[in-house]
Amino acid sequence: MRERERFIRKTIALLVLGLAPVAGAQIRSSLTLRDRASPIQAPAVSATVVSADPNSLIVEIDIGGIGSWDEYGDWDNFIGVVDIGGVTGWGSAAVIDGVGWDLTIQTVAPSYLSEAEIYLDDAINPDGVGVWWAPGAGGAFSGTAAYTSGGMIDLTDNGIPDIPLPDGWMFVEMLESYDDHPDAIDAYYLSGSKLYVSVHPEPATVILLGLGIAGMAARRRPPR
Numbered sequence: 001m002r003e004r005e006r007f008i009r010k011t012i013a014l015l016v017l018g019l020a021p022v023a024g025a026q027i028r029s030s031l032t033l034r035d036r037a038s039p040i041q042a043p044a045v046s047a048t049v050v051s052a053d054p055n056s057l058i059v060e061i062d063i064g065g066i067g068s069w070d071e072y073g074d075w076d077n078f079i080g081v082v083d084i085g086g087v088t089g090w091g092s093a094a095v096i097d098g099v100g101w102d103l104t105i106q107t108v109a110p111s112y113l114s115e116a117e118i119y120l121d122d123a124i125n126p127d128g129v130g131v132w133w134a135p136g137a138g139g140a141f142s143g144t145a146a147y148t149s150g151g152m153i154d155l156t157d158n159g160i161p162d163i164p165l166p167d168g169w170m171f172v173e174m175l176e177s178y179d180d181h182p183d184a185i186d187a188y189y190l191s192g193s194k195l196y197v198s199v200h201p202e203p204a205t206v207i208l209l210g211l212g213i214a215g216m217a218a219r220r221r222p223p224r
Contacts, residue, residue: 085168113139
């Protein structure tokens, strides 16, 4: 057996059967994510905030055209940050509570589809904990294939803690669990490939917002 499965570490294979898609989404705002390590290597990635609930936003990230290079932490990997707190208006109170995807992976043989992985964390201290997953889990072969989560996957429902964003920024890294082509691309995310993260504000922020609205209403109440 090849050494392909040795990168078990913190990789998470999420089960996605029977999940309902997000409904009633509405575009709120957009931003751009760039590879901060080597800007020429990767194209800009557009991210859009969509809303199905005022207290829980879905951020859609377009990763079409991004390459999956080497193993975790390698300088060649696509590494970027997204200003989640800024676009949601929640700042440092933003918390990631779910992930989703709808994407197509094309590998460079002999790299396997199951080896292309995604790692998300907070941008202040991306320590390898966060959340890891292989969208093509089970695809122990080379080729091109489409994968979808079928909706949002709740982190805590899968034994993974929510991810607070202390400065509002989310860290993202595209990587390979096994590097078939050192310092070269092992796989591509084809055009139309999307990632999704669901975000909510910390409860304290919701309470403060509620108090602020109540205070404004009280100030505006006409005298009797």
